[in-house]
Amino acid sequence: MPLTPRPDVIDFLLTRRSRPAKTLTGPGPDRETVEVILQAAARTPDHGKLEPWRFIVLEGAALTRLGALTRRRGVEAGVDPDKLDKHAHGFEANPLVIAVIAAPKPSDKIPEGEQILSAGAACLAALNAALASGWGANWLTAWMATDRPWLREGLGLEDHETVAGFIHIGTETIAPPERPRPAMAAITTWVDA
């Protein structure tokens, strides 16, 4: 028996569009909504059920603290000052950020690369759940996602952990124009023999 078609979901997937973090403002979603977004993120294909990801929800003073850390550590790390301002501003100006942590587990069977792919899938699921809940959202990384001193001081990550994505969530101020999408024929090969 075929699955029940969900044309509303297909329509969402074919029209979804991130909202740039720099265009988001407060308020952000309430806790109940964030919990639904996290549940959607955790319902992600995960080979071997290792749960190679976890979530850190950042709000209020935590975002102010991470903005200040980004400015301080970025200067130490030699990041371009204009870029640094953009990166810090993303924390300071957005009401809520979910850090999706890639936390690969030791396994003889599941390669670490597959575990990182699963963390990326969790990022997209969180992003799509936020958009589908009516919030502006953007998946960002930048240098902070892999900078050990930033990750240790900012989020208390262990050495094997990195940030697969910072999912910035807030209220949309302007709808972005559509951006060019791939020419499907150029990226698709049909093989029947």
Ligand SMILES: Cc1cc2nc3c(=O)[nH]c(=O)nc-3n(C[C@H](O)[C@H](O)[C@H](O)COP(=O)(O)O)c2cc1C
């Ligand atoms: C892993 C990953 C990291 C990203 N990091 C950044 C980033 O640091 N800065 C940025 O401007 N866009 C970044 N992007 C791009 C945006 O999230 C997004 O692809 C773009 O805004 C268009 O999204 P849309 O296809 O949902 O409209 C990143 C995307 C991915 C998949």
